[in-house]
Amino acid sequence: MSNLIPKLEFIAQSLFLKQDKCPHCNSLNLKQIAKKYSVITIKECQDCNLYFTSPIYKPLLISNLYDSFYSAEGSTTIVPNDDELAKLKENCFLTSDKYFGDRIKAIKSCEIGQKLLEVGSSWGYFLYQAKQQGFDVTGVEISQPRRLFGVEKLGVDIVSSFGELNEKEFDIIYTSHVLEHFQDISTVFREMYDLLRIGGRLFIEVPNFDYSVFGQEVLSIIGAVHPLGYSSEFFSQNLAEYGFKLMGFYDSWECFPNYPVPKSQKEVIILMAEKG
Helix, strand or coil: CCCHHHHHHHHHHHHHCCCCCCCCCCCCCEEEEEEECCCEEEEEECCCCCEEEECCCCCCCCCCHHHHHHHHHHHHCCCCCHHHHHHHHHCCCCCCCCCCHHHHHHHHHCCCCCEEEEECCCCCHHHHHHHHCCCEEEEECCCHHHHHHHHHHHCCEEECCHHHHCCCCEEEEEEECCHHHCCCCCCHHHHHHHHEEEEEEEEEEEEECCHHHHHHHHHHHCCCCCCEEECHHHHHHHHHHHCEEEEEECCCHHHCCCCCECCCCCCEEEEEEEEC
């Protein structure tokens, strides 16, 4: 399906709807910081520092946002055919944009255990590579076609929701370029906290939507597909409230675990936190 329908629908919604509460902390203490396409408002919560669109797009004319509009994200959402998959497996994804060896090496260097949960697994490329490196992997992915591809073609365990994990406990939770897609983030950090063992680590990678640093140039990364925007301040302020100790931000995965920085000024925020 063309992206035209959801784009037009989002613009139409912006004429009549608005987001009056923070989708993280439900605060009404909001500040308008920018406009996009003259009709979509970008707000910042003055209590938790989350950025978000107003309105937050909710599809009405398409049945599954993740399997239609998100197809624009290329190899993240478009699964390979059998020949392409065989080549990816043959060289361990090394020449692909879905090579995650640097992340896996960084996580492994922290020596915190083998039971790993990925939140937002798409079609399983990260889980497969982590499994090849000895991790006991599980994923959560709401898209049924991509979830089934990972299970059937890559042999990794992927479920559709946190509720299907049956009170499992993990040493590691990893999530990459997923949290910005949520329409409501009010329960996600608590759910991830509950799934980690004491001393377990949370690894997060998200686009850096720090309007105070980057200004108007970050508006390109927020919209219908990415309704939420995160800054270092958001994580510094809020992770502790959920019981996480922020271990640091990192300029690259090669800097793990010994070279944290106090704040990310790169295009992508990379962080590690520990469950206390």
